[in-house]
Amino acid sequence: MSSFGQISLMLFRLTLFSLKLIKNNMERLKGKIAIVTGAAQGMGESHARTFIAEGAKVVLTDLNEERGKAIADELGENAIFIKQDVTKVEDWKKVVAEAEATFGHVNVLVNNAGILGPIKTITEISEAEYLKVIEINQNAVFYGMKYTIPSMQKAGIGSIVNISSVAGIVAIPGYPSLAYMGSKFAVRGLTKAAAVEYGKENIRANSVHPGYIKTPMMVEATDEDGSGAADAILLARMADAVEVSNLVIFLASDESSFLTGTEQVIDGGMSIQ
Template structure:
């Protein structure tokens, strides 16, 4: 018996990296999963490899109409939605604040933060019909501390926003049996992280107690727990998975 039997999930940014890992674990644990991403080729291939309980839908997470379409298609295919993992995100330019272009700032905020608002707004009505729901918003260690190795105001601002939105949703919908939690990874071995630093984690390695990058599946274990009924009394909280980086 799977830990997510009977659950219907949407996972954004699911064509690679942590999103891909979350989707695979959810399927393994019995959920029906809609994977969304702009990378249609990779997303379709992944969904096909996961079998009949997975479906890919191309989505721009910054567009409200795309969210409405994803919710409608998910309900028609699998039923009411009970899990939302807002995973899609970008790092943005690594530059000092004075050098940060306004358009680049708004792009990061739109993809990392605005999309999570749009996702919750679109999915909560389905969870209300189901009578249960778990929203897992992927933030970052940068949502807890201002800088963790390089300058990036837009990224930090977006990840702090995620943390605040999560608490607001938890307080508003707890009485409806809908929970919301944020996950704050440190340095994870994903394509985005390697592109930003290197395969060894760059200078940040000196702050990591365990002396290594995390694998995406290690984050998926936490996301799975928060999505499942095992965490039924946990909501409105931030969950660090950073090998001690925030303990300094």
């Protein structure tokens, strides 16, 4: 074969390889069965939509039944919605059972549901306000892992992605309370404990620590246009929810198969200043 023929053949093979990569990258979550909590708005909705786009089957959960069901219906046959209070053990049992009955054993859990809570100091926040934040942001992560890991064990593989916050990495003055920061630091520790306990069973656990993201919850903590938040970020802007979803996809996929027990900070450089 002439040199020109050899080059042509090489280019043809490279083209085929590139097309295969593009096809595979459009199905990065093919074969994944995921539960995504807090999926009726904000980051949770973004995670659910991008998971479907990447080939996963997704169980969306939230208290907002109307909005959650509408999103699931829009996403099609690979998505279902289940109304869930993440602080209720019986709800978790129901979600896992319905996920298995509909799609099969769960192999991805995204513990996304959370609240900001009141913006108050230690002496200002009430015991009830404090405990509500802890129950939703911290205890629900424990419940989610406790009742989903058995399904992952049956599947023989699993990836747990716990959504924490940059406030689970560094203490941020006035943002928004010790309840929020304490709960998000706890998520970081819970994640590492899960990674240690279940790594030998091919179940990974990683935490994600977003900074300021353009979501309804962030409107509670910042001015409406986000300019105040942008002043604290090296990249001088708030992130779009899909930018966090891209990281969550990576952690849920086999691309991160040797990654566990880590904290993935996605804050535009906010926490290094």
